[in-house]
Amino acid sequence: MPYGKYQGRVIADLPGHYLGWFAREGFPNGEIGRLLALMYEIDHNDLRSLLLPLRAGEGLVAPR
Template sequence: MKPDPQVLIDAVKMTMPFGKYKGTLICDLPVYYLEWLHGKGFPAGKLGMILATVFEIKTNGVGMILDRVKRALKDGSLK
């Protein structure tokens, strides 16, 4: 199975659709909130996959990946 780069793009574009952080970009969610969601169980489908991906990225100390994707989208080098 090949990683889908669209997941990272969606993580920096998509906002949280519910809860305390409704309207916040998923990539900007605090780690403690992602840990709490992980404990409750991420929702099914695309949203859950994106949340789980951001959780893994942030808890493994490689959050700069999300920052790089966000910058690339902003400067137009990634669509």
């Protein structure tokens, strides 16, 4: 997160209540807003477990 109370945190690590605040107040424009909105949907629908393989490095293809 580039600014605010949670500056420096990975967006996937933001607490649900903070993401909910953005959903109520409005997401910022641009890529950061799209990423926050996506993370809100993941959190709101209890799908954070979908991120576990990415955190563990599973399923990632090494660059050629």
